[in-house]
Amino acid sequence: MKAWVFGDNVDTDAIAPGRYLKFDIGEVARHCMETIEPAFASTVRKGDIVVAGRNFGAGSSREQAPEALKHLGVSALVAESYAGLFYRNAINLGLPALVCPQAKRIRPGDDIEVDPASGRLANRTTGEELRCEPIPEFLMQLIRDGGLVPHLEKRLRTTS
Amino acid sequence: MKQTLAQKLVARAAGRSTVTPGEIVTCKVDLAMMHDSGGPRRVKPLLERLGAKVWDPSKVVVITDHYLPEYDDESRKILRIARDWVREAGIDNFYDAQGICHVVLPERGHLKPGMFAVGGDSHSPTGGAFAAYMFGIGSTELLGVLVTGEIWLKVPHTIAMDFDGAFARGVSAKDVMLFLIGRFGLDGGQYQAVEYRGPAIRQLPMQERMTLCNMTAELGGQTGLIASDDVTRDYLKAEIERWDSDPDAALLAHHRFNASELQPQVAAPHSPANTRPVTDFQQKIDLAYIGACTGAKLADLRMAAAVLKGRKAKSKLIVAPASLRDQQAAEREGTLQVLLDAGAELLANSCGMCAGYGQHQLGENTVTISTTARNFKGRMGAASAQVYLASPYTVAASAVAGCIADPREMLA
Numbered sequence: 001m002k003a004w005v006f007g008d009n010v011d012t013d014a015i016a017p018g019r020y021l022k023f024d025i026g027e028v029a030r031h032c033m034e035t036i037e038p039a040f041a042s043t044v045r046k047g048d049i050v051v052a053g054r055n056f057g058a059g060s061s062r063e064q065a066p067e068a069l070k071h072l073g074v075s076a077l078v079a080e081s082y083a084g085l086f087y088r089n090a091i092n093l094g095l096p097a098l099v100c101p102q103a104k105r106i107r108p109g110d111d112i113e114v115d116p117a118s119g120r121l122a123n124r125t126t127g128e129e130l131r132c133e134p135i136p137e138f139l140m141q142l143i144r145d146g147g148l149v150p151h152l153e154k155r156l157r158t159t160s
Numbered sequence: 161m162k163q164t165l166a167q168k169l170v171a172r173a174a175g176r177s178t179v180t181p182g183e184i185v186t187c188k189v190d191l192a193m194m195h196d197s198g199g200p201r202r203v204k205p206l207l208e209r210l211g212a213k214v215w216d217p218s219k220v221v222v223i224t225d226h227y228l229p230e231y232d233d234e235s236r237k238i239l240r241i242a243r244d245w246v247r248e249a250g251i252d253n254f255y256d257a258q259g260i261c262h263v264v265l266p267e268r269g270h271l272k273p274g275m276f277a278v279g280g281d282s283h284s285p286t287g288g289a290f291a292a293y294m295f296g297i298g299s300t301e302l303l304g305v306l307v308t309g310e311i312w313l314k315v316p317h318t319i320a321m322d323f324d325g326a327f328a329r330g331v332s333a334k335d336v337m338l339f340l341i342g343r344f345g346l347d348g349g350q351y352q353a354v355e356y357r358g359p360a361i362r363q364l365p366m367q368e369r370m371t372l373c374n375m376t377a378e379l380g381g382q383t384g385l386i387a388s389d390d391v392t393r394d395y396l397k398a399e400i401e402r403w404d405s406d407p408d409a410a411l412l413a414h415h416r417f418n419a420s421e422l423q424p425q426v427a428a429p430h431s432p433a434n435t436r437p438v439t440d441f442q443q444k445i446d447l448a449y450i451g452a453c454t455g456a457k458l459a460d461l462r463m464a465a466a467v468l469k470g471r472k473a474k475s476k477l478i479v480a481p482a483s484l485r486d487q488q489a490a491e492r493e494g495t496l497q498v499l500l501d502a503g504a505e506l507l508a509n510s511c512g513m514c515a516g517y518g519q520h521q522l523g524e525n526t527v528t529i530s531t532t533a534r535n536f537k538g539r540m541g542a543a544s545a546q547v548y549l550a551s552p553y554t555v556a557a558s559a560v561a562g563c564i565a566d567p568r569e570m571l572a
Contacts, residue, residue, distance in 0.1 A: 009346050009431065013536040018516040021197060022227065022234035035538040055347040055380065059534060060515070061198060061282040063298035084351030084382055085282055089298035138184070138312075148300050149206055152307055156210060 001047045001075060004040065005108040006033075008053035012060040012086065016068050029068040046073030049114065051106045053079065057086025066090040066097075076114050078103050078121065078132065091139050094147030098132040105130060116143060162406040164318040165385050166353035169293035169403065173276030174313075181317040181352075181412075187276050191219050192305050194280035195261045197226035197517065200245035201238050202299035203306060214249050215309035221253040221270055222246050223261035228510040231519040259483025259509040262286040262374060262453040266366075266395075267485055273388035274401045278305055283453055283533065284383075285376040289369035290396075291388035291403040293353075296377065316353040316382055317412035318405070323360035323419040330568040331422050332463060333368040334455060334531065334551035337375035338425035342435025349381025352412055355405060356386050360419030366395040367459035374454050375533055378432040424567060426529075427549040430537040438554055441564035447528040448473065448559035450499075450552055451480035451507065452514040455531020458486040458495075460552040465495045467556035467570050468502035474562035478520075480507035502559070516540050522547070529558045 014036050020028045033040040050056075050069060056079040057065055066089050069077070077090060077097040090097040096116035106112060110125040119134035135143065145151040161178045163171065171179045173187035194200070199222055207213070214220055224242055227235035246254040255264050262283050265271060273291035278284065280302045287294030297311070305311050321340060341348065356372050364372075369386050376384030387404035424438040450456050450464050461481060479499050481487035487509055490496040500506070507513075513520045514532040522528055522541030528548065530540070535547035550558070553567035560570065 009433075011534075011536040011539075013516075013534070013539040017538055019521065019541075021517065022232075022238060035543045055345075058346050058380070059282060059377075059536060061280060061284075061296040061298050063198070063202070063300060081347060083347070083380060085296050085298065087351075088301060092298060092300040092304075136184075148304050149209065152210055152212075152304060156212065156307075 001049050001112060002045065003049050003051045003106050003108065003110045003112050004044060005106060006037070006050065006052040009055045009058050010036070010052055011058045012062055012065040015057065016062055016064040021062060021064055025064060025067050025071050028064045029071040032068040032072060041072060044072050044074065047075045048073065049076050049078060049112055050074050051078045051103055053104060054081050055083055057083040059083065061085050063089045063093065066093050066095050070095045076116065078106070078114060080104070091142055092148040094143050096135060096143055098135065100130055100132040102130045116140065162409040164353070164409040164411070165291065165355055165387055165403055165405040166293065166316050166318050166383070167409070169274065169276060170313060170315050172274060173293065179315045181315050183315050185313055185315055186310050187313050189219065189278055189305050189309055189311055190275040191221065191270060191277040192302065193221045193223065193261055193265055193277065193284065194302060195226050196224040196238055196242045198280035198299045198302065200242040203303045204241060204245050206300070206303045207306065210307060212307045214251070214306050217250040217252070220251050220306070221265060222251055223255045223264050224257060225260045225510045226515070226517050228257055229508045257509070259486065260453040260511055262370070263457055263482040263486065266290060267483055269396065272396070272400060273392060273403045278302070278311060282377045283374050285381065286370050286374040286453060288373040288376070288383045288385040289366060290392055291386060293383055295383045318353045318355050319349065319381070320355050320357055320411050320414045322414060322416045323358040324416065325419040326360050326363060327419045327422060330553050330571045331424055332551040332553060333364060333371035335422060335425045337372060337379065338427050338432065338435045338549060339422060341375070341379050341432045342425065342427065344379065346378060346431065346433050347380040349376060349379040351380060351382045354379060354381035354384045356384065361386060362389060365459055366391060367457040370457065371454055378533055424551060424554050426554065426564060427535060429535055429546045429548065432534060432549055438550065438564065438566045443527065443548065444563045445475050445527045445529050445558055447476045447478065447526060448555045449478050449513060449528055449530040449532065450555055451478070451512045452532040453482055454533040455552055456480055456482040458489050460531060461486065461490045461495050461499065463552040464556040465498040467553055467567050468560065469498050471502055471560045473503040473559035475559050477502065477504045477559045478507055479504040480512035481509055484509045513540050529555050529564060531555050
C-alpha cells in the first residue's frame with residue numbers, strides 16, 4: 001500500500017479544515033490536507049497508508065479528522081506519536097493508528113504493509129522490516145468490530 | 161501510597177482508593193458537556209442507530225457556541241438539531257447563545273472540585289482549573305459516554321509546572337502557556353496530566369487559572385489541573401471539597417520557574433509553539449482580535465481595557481466577549497465602554513473567528529494578532545493569513561500601536 005508521508009505536528013485544521021465542518025464528511029474529506037498537501041485528497045487511493053512524525057493530529061477534538069482520512073480510503077496510520085485525543089478518535093472509528101518510532105525511515109510512495117495486532121511493518125520498496133508498538137488488545141477489539149459504535153451495538157445486543 | 165491530584169480524581173471516579181499511572185481503568189462520568197458542532201448533530205443519529213437513551217440527562221450539559229450567530233442554511237440546521245434534541249432527550253441543562261461552553265459551564269455552577277467530567281471539545285481541560293478531572297473527547301466517544309455513563313482512561317502521570325514568586329504587571333496566564341508551549345512543544349504534555357502550582361498560580365483569579373488549563377490542550381496534556389483553594393470557593397460561592405496532590409507524590413517531571421522573570425510572549429505563524437518574547441517583534445498588523453474561551457473572558461476584557469483606557473486603536477479591533485454574563489458584567493463596570501471608545505467592533509458571544517466556523521474569516525494575507533489558542537495555517541480563514549497569538553494586554557497594545565507592541569510600556 002502506498003505511503004503518504006507527512007512531518008511533525010500535523011494539526012486537525014490541516015486534516016479537516018474548520019470552515020467545511022458544517023458539511024457532510026464527503027465535502028470535509030475533499031479538503032483534507034489541502035493547506036499542506038493539495039494533491040492528497042484527489043489522489044489518495046483506497047488502502048493507502050498515512051505516515052507521519054511526532055504528534056500527528058494535534059489540536060481539535062473534531063472527529064472529522066480521522067473520519068475524513070477513513071472516508072478517503074486510508075487503511076492505517078503510522079506515526080512516531082499521536083495527539084492523544086486524535087488517537088482515541090481514530091481507534092473509536094476503527095482506523096488503526098500505529099506508533100512507530102522509526103516512521104521517518106519510510107519515504108513518500110514506498111509500498112508498505114502493516115499488521116496492527118502484531119505491530120509488524122514491511123516496507124516492500126526497501127525490503128526493510130520496521131517494528132510498531134502493537135495496539136493493546138482491548139483497543140484491537142474495537143478496531144475488529146469496526147469502531148466503538150458497532151462495538152456498542154454488539155454489546156447492547158448481548159445484554160438485551 | 162502518595163497520590164497526585166490527577167490520581168486522586170481518577171481513583172474516585174474509578175471507585176478505587178488508589179490508582180497507578182499507566183494502568184487502564186474505567187471511570188464513572190459525573191458530567192458530559194457538548195456543543196452544537198460535536199454534540200447533538202453527531203450523537204443523535206448514532207443514539208438512534210443504537211436504539212439507546214442518554215444514561216442520565218441530569219449529568220449532560222449542552223451549550224451552543226460554534227455556529228452562532230447562524231448565518232446560512234447549514235448553521236441554522238445544526239442549531240435546530242441541538243434545540244430539538246435537548247427536548248427529546250430530556251436535557252434541562254441547555255444554554256443557548258449564552259457564550260462559549262468552557263466559560264459558561266463553570267459560570268453556571270456545573271463544575272465542582274472532585275468531579276470527573278468529559279467535554280466534546282479539545283479545550284475541555286479548562287475545567288481542571290476547578291480541581292475537576294476534565295478532558296476532551298470526540299463525538300463517537302461522547303456517544304459511548306451518553307450510552308454507558310463510563311469511559312476508559314490510562315491513568316496519567318503528572319507533570320508539575322511550579323511558579324514561584326509573582327507575575328509582573330502586563331504578564332498573564334496566556335503568556336505562561338505560550339512560554340511553556342514554546343519551551344516544551346505541542347506534545348510537551350505527553351497526553352498526561354499537567355498540574356500548575358506554586359505561589360504565583362495561587363494568586364491568579366479563577367478565569368486566569370482557566371486559561372492555563374485551557375491551553376494545556378496546545379501543550380498536549382490530557383488535562384490541566386489546579387488544586388482547589390479559597391479562590392475556587394469564592395468563585396463558586398459555595399463550600400467546596402479541597403483536592404490537592406500529596407506533597408511527595410511521584411511526578412513524571414517537576415519544572416520550576418521564577419514567575420517574576422516571565423515576559424509577555426508572542427507565538428508567530430503557524431504554531432502556538434513558535435513563541436518568543438514580545439520584544440523580538442515589530443510586525444505590522446491589520447487586525448487585533450480579542451475573542452475565544454482562551455482570551456475573551458471578563459478577566460481578559462479587563463486586561464485589554466487596562467491598556468486601551470484613553471487610547472484609540474490604530475488597527476482594526478474586534479472583540480467577541482466569551483460569555484453573555486461576562487459581557488454584561490463588563491458593561492456594568494465600564495470595561496466594555498473603554499473597549500468601544502478605543503474603536504472596538506463587537507461580535508456575538510460565541511467561538512467567533514477562532515476556529516473559522518462562522519461567517520467572519522480572515523482574508524488573504526491578513527496579519528492578525530489574536531488572544532485565541534491556535535494559529536495553525538488556515539484555521540481562522542485564508543491559508544495565506546498570518547496569525548500571531550498573544551495575551552489580551554499584548555493584543556490591545558498592538559491594536560494601539562498598529563504593530564506588535566509590548567504592553568508594559570502602556571501600563572506604566
